[in-house]
Amino acid sequence: MAIFFCFESVQQWREENCNRTASFLGPSELGLGWTLKMSGKMVSTGTIQVDKLLEKLGQPGRYHVFIYILICMTYWIVIFNHVIMAVYGRPPPHHCTLPKGNFVNRSIPLEKGKPSSCKVYENFTQVYGNETVPTQGCSDGWTYTLEPGETNFVADFDLVCDNKPLVSLATTIYFCGVMLGGLIFGTLSDLIGRKPVFLITLFVPVAIGVGIFFVQSYVAFVVLRFFVGVCMQGLQTSGLVLILEMFRPVHRTKAGLITELFWGSGVLIVGVLQCFIKDWHYIQLAIALPPVLAIGYIWIIPESPRWLIQKKKFKLAEQFFIKVANFNKTDITSSISDEFAAVHKKEDGSSVTHYTILDMFKTPKLRKRTFLLFYIWLSIAVNYYGMLYGISALPGNYCLNFLIGGFVEVPAYIATIFLVECFGRKKILLLFFFVGGVTCIAVRLVPSVTGYGLDISWLPLVLALIGRASSAGSFAVIPLFTSELYPTVIRNIGVGTCAFWTRLGGVLFSPILLLSDYTFRAFPFVLFGVMALLAGLLTLLLPETLNKKLPEVIEDAENFGKQANDKSSIPEEAENETSDDTRL
Numbered sequence: 001m002a003i004f005f006c007f008e009s010v011q012q013w014r015e016e017n018c019n020r021t022a023s024f025l026g027p028s029e030l031g032l033g034w035t036l037k038m039s040g041k042m043v044s045t046g047t048i049q050v051d052k053l054l055e056k057l058g059q060p061g062r063y064h065v066f067i068y069i070l071i072c073m074t075y076w077i078v079i080f081n082h083v084i085m086a087v088y089g090r091p092p093p094h095h096c097t098l099p100k101g102n103f104v105n106r107s108i109p110l111e112k113g114k115p116s117s118c119k120v121y122e123n124f125t126q127v128y129g130n131e132t133v134p135t136q137g138c139s140d141g142w143t144y145t146l147e148p149g150e151t152n153f154v155a156d157f158d159l160v161c162d163n164k165p166l167v168s169l170a171t172t173i174y175f176c177g178v179m180l181g182g183l184i185f186g187t188l189s190d191l192i193g194r195k196p197v198f199l200i201t202l203f204v205p206v207a208i209g210v211g212i213f214f215v216q217s218y219v220a221f222v223v224l225r226f227f228v229g230v231c232m233q234g235l236q237t238s239g240l241v242l243i244l245e246m247f248r249p250v251h252r253t254k255a256g257l258i259t260e261l262f263w264g265s266g267v268l269i270v271g272v273l274q275c276f277i278k279d280w281h282y283i284q285l286a287i288a289l290p291p292v293l294a295i296g297y298i299w300i301i302p303e304s305p306r307w308l309i310q311k312k313k314f315k316l317a318e319q320f321f322i323k324v325a326n327f328n329k330t331d332i333t334s335s336i337s338d339e340f341a342a343v344h345k346k347e348d349g350s351s352v353t354h355y356t357i358l359d360m361f362k363t364p365k366l367r368k369r370t371f372l373l374f375y376i377w378l379s380i381a382v383n384y385y386g387m388l389y390g391i392s393a394l395p396g397n398y399c400l401n402f403l404i405g406g407f408v409e410v411p412a413y414i415a416t417i418f419l420v421e422c423f424g425r426k427k428i429l430l431l432f433f434f435v436g437g438v439t440c441i442a443v444r445l446v447p448s449v450t451g452y453g454l455d456i457s458w459l460p461l462v463l464a465l466i467g468r469a470s471s472a473g474s475f476a477v478i479p480l481f482t483s484e485l486y487p488t489v490i491r492n493i494g495v496g497t498c499a500f501w502t503r504l505g506g507v508l509f510s511p512i513l514l515l516s517d518y519t520f521r522a523f524p525f526v527l528f529g530v531m532a533l534l535a536g537l538l539t540l541l542l543p544e545t546l547n548k549k550l551p552e553v554i555e556d557a558e559n560f561g562k563q564a565n566d567k568s569s570i571p572e573e574a575e576n577e578t579s580d581d582t583r584l
Contacts (some may be wrong), residue, residue, distance in 0.1 A: 034205045043096055052319055054248050061328035065247055067301065068255065071239045072262040074202060074294070078236045078285035081205070081228055082506075085117065085174065086389045087168040087274040087283065088153035090398060091160050093145040094118040094137035115256050117142075118161035130363030130549040137161065150278040157218045164517065168510040172388070175506035177229025182503055186496075194242045195303040200233035200303055202291050209288020213281050233503075256570030260413040260476060266294030267388075267406030275399040297352045354467075355490045357497055366486075370494070372483055377498045379535040381505025383436060384471040386528045390513055401461060405468050412469040416476040425481040426539060426547040429474060433536030439463040440529030442524030470506055471532075484545035487557040 057063070095115050098107050102287060107125065108115045120136040144155040155158060159167045181201075189197040205228050212228075215221045240259070247255050269289075277283045308317035325331075359368045391405050419428045443463040449455055479495060486494035513524045551557040 006507055013487060023189070045154060047247040048166065050535075052171075054246075056358065057321070057324050057328055057330055060247060061324065061330070063324045063327040066248065068243055068258075070294075070300065071198075071243055072259055074198075074239050075236060075262045076203070076266040076269060076293075077261055077287070077291060080270055081232050082173075082178075083267060083270055083388060083501065084283070084287060085167070086391075086402070087270065088280055089152045089171065090152075091164070091167075092150075092152050093117075094142045094155070094160055097143045098170075098421075099140070109133075109418065137255035137554060140188075147278055151280055153280045156280075160387075164219060165514055168514040170218075170225060171510040172507055173222050174225045174229040177226040178506060179500070179503040180235045181233030182237065184230065185237055188234075189305075193307055194238045196240040197299055198235055198242060198301065199298060201231040201238065202294065205231045205235075206288055207266035208293050209284060213288070214286050222329075227239035237511040241445065242301070245306040246302075254278065261410060264406060264409035264413060264472070265407060268403060271399065274402065275522070276464050282435060297574075314473060326533050328410065332443050357488050357493055360486075360494055360497065362554055362571050365558050365560075366554065369485055369557075370497075372541055373478075373485070373494075373498050376535045376538060377478060378473060378505045378508075379531040380474045381502035382509045383440065383467070383528050383532050384475055385463060385506055385509040386513060386524065387440070387468045387471055387478050389509065390524065391468070393463075404461075404465060408465050408469040409472040413476050416473045420477055421546070423454070423459040424544050425477055425484070426542060426544045429477045429481060429539050430536050432470040432474040432477065433532045433539065435533035436467045436474065437529040437536065439467035439470070440525050444525040467528075481545060484548075484550050485542065485557070485560070487553050488539045489553055 031284060048584050054064075055061075060068075076570050094117055095104060095108055096119070098104070102125075104115050108120050110116065116135075118138060120138060122134045122136050138161065140157075143159060144152065146152060146155065155165060157163075158168075159470055185197050185201065208224050208231070212221060212224045215224065232475070243255055243259070273283050273286050277286060301318055302323075303316065305317050305320050308314075308320065319411075360370045388405065391401050416428065443460050446456070446459050446463070448457040448460075477501075482498050512527060515527075516522075516524050546561070551560045
């Protein structure tokens with residue numbers, strides 16, 4: 001609970017210094033989709049007022065914090081699998097295998113002052129004085145330079161030279177699985193419950209991950225990784241829903257922020273693993289087996305109380321609240337029983353209007369904002385994963401670069417929560433896009449040595465880390481900004497649809513990185529930078545949402561942003577008390 005008390009102080013600072021009026025809900029993913037609060041009026045009869053019961057159970061209670069931390073720890077599994085190809089896909093130094101009696105300095109041509117990795121002189125002999133000696137590919141395979149005890153995924157399957165695109169293909173296929181998982185498990189969790197989906201997607205990847213440890217072919221590796229990707233999106237989505245449906249809206253700011261800290265720390269853990277474990281097979285075991293330690297989740301993790309009530313499983317919902325009350329040592333058992341007893345007397349028969357994705361395009365302004373947000377979300381995802389994976393090609397120690405890259409994400413997430421409340425969502429997003437775009441373009445264009453002979457080979461890494469922090473900050477801002485631009489009636493639909501474009505960004509970034517082999521070395525980073533700068537320009541077309549009365553219906557969204565001083569007249573505390581109740 002100390003973590004939440006710490007962030008309670010953070011929230012008090014924000015309320016006192018930044019005139020906060022809108023709730024911030026933490027991002028789940030790159031990657032990341034969100035589950036957002038749905039505003040609605042309290043119904044006094046025939047309605048189970050979930051947030052009122054949760055308020056009585058604690059602010060938040062010990063049980064909520066305990067379950068929350070357990071679920072957040074599963075985010076490490078997600079991030080492990082999302083970024084592990086940045087470790088597996090790093091090629092070791094190599095050259096063509098030479099017949100016995102031939103030597104590298106005589107049989108292999110030089111490229112940029114170093115022996116070629118993919119070419120050899122015909123007949124393995126250089127004719128002195130003839131600069132047009134023909135070369136050929138590595139017909140006898142490759143020889144790799146590895147550290148003692150090291151095995152390398154790229155070396156095991158010879159994914160170099162003409163086979164190099166297969167590394168990118170493996171990453172792309174994995175994120176295709178992530179896209180499919182979002183489509184499958186989002187619906188499935190509504191049908192069978194959040195907990196079953198959470199447990200299935202937590203434990204099934206253990207068996208698949210162990211299978212990857214034993215694979216002997218590239219095709220088997222790619223197929224198994226695809227199914228891991230499917231499960232990872234299900235685990236992330238169901239875990240986030242369990243978290244946010246267990247908390248009152250007023251606490252979701254802290255819940256979302258701490259979730260992102262687990263995400264950032266997961267990148268650091270991967271960096272530590274690849275620094276100390278030299279065999280990629282054992283790194284695979286290290287990221288696949290941790291869920292075995294979570295076997296107790298089967299009995300500990302509860303089903304979402306909101307889902308139980310939505311499905312009219314009132315007895316199970318009542319048992320949940322009583323169990324939590326006993327765990328938190330709050331004497332409200334009789335109040336809980338009375339609340340559920342009233343349900344059997346009368347049910348709320350009010351009609352509910354259903355909205356679909358088509359409502360996002362219903363009016364001109366809403367339609368324009370939707371298309372703008374689609375591109376902005378795509379750009380953020382491409383830049384984030386592009387910078388994360390692209391850092392492997394930068395000069396310096398790869399292990400150290402990866403660790404530093406993970407470290408810069410954590411302060412970026414923390415700083416963002418203050419910045420967006422003090423300076424607005426739009427300005428901070430513009431800042432991140434501008435800084436990220438400029439650094440992405442510069443990272444591959446700056447020279448290693450100045451015209452005066454000064455060594456600045458460290459500068460590309462510094463620029464890449466600044467760009468990495470900016471892209472991470474953008475990921476934290478855009479879900480909040482998007483949720484406030486859409487009206488309440490389609491807020492979940494709007495943000496969920498936009499989040500799909502981050503998954504598409506996960507599919508596209510790897511082929512873009514590969515373009516450096518077919519164009520020029522700086523092309524991918526220049527493209528990332530241009531995409532970010534264009535996203536910044538498009539952000540100028542969106543209205544600021546800080547301290548504004550958020551739209552409730554589609555008509556409100558059409559008029560939103562016309563009045564500069566359209567501030568909400570609803571106090572935050574009152575808004576939180578009248579939102580996100582589960583109605584029968």
